[in-house]
Structures are given as structure tokens and as C-alpha cells.
Amino acid sequence: MVDLVLLAFIGAIAAMGLKRPFLWVLLYIYVDIVAPQKIGWGVITSISLSLLVFVAAFLGYLVLDDKKGSRFAWRQGLIAALLAWCAITTLGADFPDSAWAKWDWVWKSLVFAAFLPLTLRTRLRLEAAALVMVLSAASIIIPAGIKTLLGGGGYGQLASLVTDNSGLYEGSTLSTVAIAMIPLIVWVARHSTIFPKSVWTRAFAAALIFAALLVPIGTQTRTGLLCIAVLAMVMLRQVRHRFLYAGGAALALAAALPFLPASYTERMSTIADHEADQSASTRVAVWMWTMDYVQRNPLGGGFDAFLGNSFTYDTRTTVDEGGSRAVEYSEVTEQGRAFHSAYFEVLGEQGFPGILIWLALQLTGLWQMETLRRRFAGSGNPDDLRWRALATALQHGQLVYLVGAMFIGVAYQPFMFMLLGLQIALWSLMRGRLRAAGAARAKPWLASRRGRAGEGAPA
Template sequence: MRDIILLLIIGWITLQAFRRPWIGILGWTWLSIMNPHQLTWALKTMPFAAAMGGATLIGLFITRDRRDYSQTHESITLMLFMAWMCITLPFSLIWDESFELWKRVMKIDLMILVAIVLLHSKRHVMLLTWVLVISIGFFGVKGGAFTLATGGGYKVWGPENTYIEGNNEVALAIVMVIPLMRFLQLQMTAKWAKTTMTVCMVLMAASALGSHSRGALLAIAAMALVLWWRGKNKVMGAVAMVVIGAALLSMMPAEWWERMGTIKTYERDESAMGRINAWWMAYNVAKSNFFGGGFYIWTGSLFAIYAPDPNDTHAAHSIYFMVLGEQGFPGLFLFLTLFTMVWFTAGKLRTKAMAQPQTLWLSQLGSMLQVSLAGYAVGGAFLSLSYWDLPYNLLILAVVGQRWLQRKEWLREKEEPVIYWPEFLKKRFEKKKRAPLLP
């Protein structure tokens, strides 16, 4: 039954993508981030993302909806990064595997550019944010409840056959989505809705801790610091963070504390030293090959040539060293430039959108995007998620928000139901109420 329902939902979204390709973008994002078909029995190998992406691309050229082909600093830099990855591909040290990963990355980046063309309204921004929150929140809230129920004795893992299958990867995804949940909470008016979102955010934090990921702990700390600094009431904010943090940490078992303690004694931890060995290997590859080694260099044969310890083969475990080893120093420069631009664009939204009450929501979005990016910058230093969709979806939100603000869309945009989910349900319920019978 679950498979049939999911098949009907995906089929409906795919058909809608021909006429309303922005719906296809939301569906593509949902499939790419959450991978709901991996939770089914018979649909795991179905090419749903390809079908929805194809329908969206067709819809892009035949739709009558608004499209914006104007370029921004972020979109130009992303295209330069894509072009550089195309240039480096022929120089890959291991061609076959590198070509397969290149195709996957190109598909993701292409759909990011398509999203920038198709999304333009406040409603689009809110819907995309909800898609990201639901896609990761499903695993985070469930993982948080599991962590509380088991006292943190077991690790939280991500969905199989996805970018975030590992405990470290799903933890970073959860950490990055918490600020987006906070943004949505700020748009809510119902007290019960705000309370529900607070509970979900606490469960998300518990899930990140329950992953036993040291990188996630550092990412949470970085995000909490930025969030506290941006808060209006710093005293109450600090008290709330300390109370919630102490409550969550107090329930974690001894083995969790032992693992976190290795952050200070990394030189005696095999996993940490393996990562450092992989980082040196990436640096040596980039130093010896101007175009990098290609998308697939984390193998024993290349470690034997470039790594200080040739017998200790590891994945990159760093967004920075992953790009450095695979795309060389020019690729790393473009990668860092891209997300630095996103950071400053979000900062402009945070400051400039305060001027009008109608744009306050955009100021809050910019602030939370920066908090999320801080988590990605710190947590990503220890994880191989350089090309995953979620950080690039933050880019979409920043670019679309910046365009909306520059064009003063709030002065001419038609009043339409912006998706603040609890209020939406409330309106639907009120419409269905029957008029009282006359005596």
C-alpha cells in the first residue's frame, strides 16, 4: 500500500512538472534529498529522479509561467565550477568511476541552475524550505525519538543507498536543517505550532548527538554560537541553549563521552589520524596534478603513491580536501568562492530586509541561512559532502530571496496563500465548518 501511494504521488508531481515546472523542482528536491523510494519494498531501483528531472526540463521550455534567466554572482560561479569539473574530467586518474560520479554531480548542479530560473516568489521560497525541512526532518525527528528512548546507546544512521547513509553524514544534514526549522517557526503565529516546532528541533538536536558524530558536535556548537550572537535577547538565549544542551548531554552514555573526548586527543585516535592521512594525500595529488585527480581518487592504488601512510586508505572526510584532491587548487578556489558569495548574500538579506515589515521574513531567512552555512562550514570539514544537494539548495534560497528583495516584489506580488503549514490547515478547516442551524 505504501508503494502504491508513493507511486501515485510521484506520478502526479511528474505530470504537473510539464505544466508547472516549479512543482517539478520541488519534487526533484524531495526525491534527491529524502529518497522516499528507498523506504519502499519494490520501488528502490526505479529512476524516479530522472523521470521528474526530464519532465521539469521539458516544462522549462513549454511553460507559460514566469522564468528568470538573469545571472547572479552565485549562478555564474556555479557554472564556472561546473565548467572546471568538465575540464578536469579527461585528466582523471581513474576514468570509469570518475565519469560515473561526474554525471551525478552534473545532474545535481544542472537542476540547481534550473531551480534558480523557475523559482521567484515568496511562496516558492517557503515551499522549498518546507520540502528541505520535511525531507531531513523525517529522519531527524525519528532519530531523536530513538535516541531518547534508548538513552543514546545506539547510533543514528541515515537512509540506505543515499549521500547521507552514514551516521556522520546524516548528522550534518540534520544540523543544517535545524536553522531552517527555526525560520519556519518565526513565521508561525499559532502557539501550538511554535511549540510543536520547538519539540521537533530538540529531537533533531538529540538525533545529531545520537549519531555519535564528532563533526556534528562541533557543527552544533558553531551554529549555536552564531544563533546566540544573532539573537536579540542574548541572556535568555544563552540560558535556553545551556538548559537544552545540558539536558541532552546528560542522557548520553559513557561510550559517547569517550568518543567525543578523542577530539582533544586526536593524535591517538586511528579514525582521526586516518582522515589526516587522507587530507595529506589530497594535498599531494593536487600539488602533483594541476587538474586534480578526478572524482574517484580515494583508492588503495593512489594512496600507495600519494599518501604518507600508503596502507591507511580513507575517504576524504572533508568537503575542502575532497574538492582539493579531486579538482585541484582552482576547483577548491571556485568552491570556496561560491559559498562565500552565498554567505554574503544571506548577510545582505539579513540587514537590508529589516527596512520594511513586509520583508522581515526575508531578513529572518538570511540570518538562518548563515547559521546553517556555519554548520556546513564546520561540520563539513570532517565529512565528504562537497557535491550533495542540500548546501546548494541554500544557495537557491539566498539567490531567489535576493531577487525578490531587489525587485520589490512585496509591492506587486498578488496575495496568495503562503505556506505557513499550521495556518494553512486552520483555513482549510474553517472553510469546511457548517453554518449553525437556525432554531
């Protein structure tokens, strides 16, 4: 029954795409985020659904769609350069079988991120893509939030739609994306023209934000807690009453603490001391190994190069001994442990060329969104302020992701690369407005210069 419902929904959207091929792009966003082929039990699990919709989205754009207004931006060139370098390192990977398995999904993530801005040639399409991203991720976040409220969850135990540990269904990844998505949820609720603003849309957005905040508690991931802290800090930039906001956040935290599971607070307490937690100690040891590895292999070792690591480190535990506490040290040997950081993931797999391209792609996105924020800050045009708010949401979501990515291997996470695609599309669509805003700012300065020049001219 589940398979029939999912296939009927996908088939209906695919049929409508014959008239509006852009719907196939939105359908791929849904399929790539939700992975409905994992939800079903029968025929849908045997279909290469992601690849079929991926091909349909491209063919629909190339053959059926109107390409007027499509632009290729230089940040798309950075994505293409990263894709090309990943292909080169995969050909010479230390562990070819594992590397090609990862390449099977990474290339689609990068290609679609470069392709997406070409299809978002109008503001309505940009808004539609943002809405579908929010609703698709919401279909995973809402069940996770409900299960957390009902007392389910635990580290590595919270299952949302399916029992899976990959993509958005992995606990730390879901926690990071859920918090990073909150600014986009707020923007959709406040500025969407697809769904009219009403008490129902605001209530749904509030409930979805609450569910997103519950995800790090249900998954018991330290990364999620850090992401919440970062989001709280960056939101200070846009709230009117900062002291009231800070006070309200502190009160909300104090009120929530008694209701948090003891297992959650106990796990969060290990943030301050990585030696007291084997998982955190492993991360640090892997990072040190990666630094040594890349010195010997500056061009990287290809996908999953971590399989070659081996290291030994000490952990510290405190035990009770008849009313007194004693500290015990133990030696742990690990091998083949994952990078546990997007930064070290790219560095170890793609070497110095790859990390430079990846960082350039991320940092230029922050810069472009900040440029839009500042140029439209003083505008009296509601439309300018609307897109300024989207630039802010995309920047804040990216900042949350970049902090969360310090502790989990999500360097090529499809949802976040889609977010970069939205950034590129927004920048391309706003270039005309940027020029107009720059000219408006320059007029008073030019007038003052001409005035001074006139005053200094001989009578």
C-alpha cells in the first residue's frame, strides 16, 4: 500500500511535468531528500528512482523548458571544478571499490547543485524550490520530533521514516540540517507567495521549527546542540530587541532543562572534555592522522581514504571506589575510522586542491549573501527586503551547516549543496537590482563631488 501511494504521487508529478518540465526538477529535490525508495517495501525498492528522476529533470530542461534568463555563474564553475577534481582523485583512489561506491552519489549531488540555478530563472521558481526543500525535509523532521516527544530516541537509535543510517536519516546529519533549515522555514512562512500567509501557515511553521529543535534531543547529538547555539547567535543580527531576545532564549533554556532526558544531558557534558568520551577522542585522533596523511599525499587519497588509518590514543574515565573517585586511563587502538569532519573529509580525500575549491565555494557564498543583505538594507522597496530576507536565511543556514560540518562528514551533503544552488540562483536574479542599488548609493556621492568641483572652479 505504501509503495502504491508513493508511486501514485511521483507518477502524478511526473505526468504534470510533461506540460511544466520544471516540476521534474522539484520532483528530484523531493526524491533526493526523502529517498521514497527506502520507505517502501515492494516494487519501489527495486526501481532506480533517483537516477530516473535525475535524468528526467535534465532532459526536461534541455528539450522542453524555456531557457530564457538562464545564466551560468562562476560559482557553478567552482562546483564543476570540484566535480572534476573528485573524478581525478577517484581514478587514483587508495581504495577504488569504496571510492567508486561513494562517487555514485557524490557526482549527482555536485552536478545537480551546478544545474539547479540554470532552472531557477524566475523568482517564482526560486521560491518553489525553497518551499519543496523545506517540505521534503519536514517529512523526515516531523516524525523524528514526534518520536522524541513520545520518549523515543537515543544516540544512534532515533529512526524517522525508516531505520537507516545514511543521508538525512543519519542522526548527526539530520540534526545539522534540521537546525540549518530553520531560517529558511521562517522565510517561507513570512514571504511565500505560493501559500498565502494565514494563521495556519504560521502555526505549521512554528510546529516545524519546534520539531527541528527537538531533533538534536532525540538523536542526542552534540553537533546538534552546537548548531542550535550558532543559530541563536547569528539570529541576533536580525532581531529588533536583542536584549529581550537573549533573555527569552535564556529563560526558554532554563525551562527546558528539567524536561531533558538524563542520557542527553550526560552526553552533552562530554563536549568540554573530549578525553572523557571515546567518540570525541576518536575524532581528534583521526584529524591528527589526516594532517599527517595529507603531508605525505598533498593531492589526497580519493573517497574513503580514511580506511587506511590506524592510531592509538588514551581515554580517561572517572570511577567510584567506595565513596571516592579515581581516574583511570586506558589505551585504545582504532583503524579505518571515518573523518568525522567535512573539512578533514575533503582534505584527506581531495588534498589541498580540493579543500581550496570547497572552501572557496563556501566562503564566496557567505560573501555574496552578505553583499545582498547590505545593498538592500536601506531599501524602501518591499520586494528588495523580501529577497534580502532570503539572502539572510541562506547565509544563516550555511553558517550553521559550516559549524556542524566541523564534527561530521557532510562535505557533499545533497541538501546543503541544494542550498548553495539557491544562493547562486538568488545572486544571478538580483544582479540587476544590485547594479541599481549601487547606482542609487553612488548618486549622492557623485553629486557632492560635482558640488565641490563647482565651488572650486574660477568665477
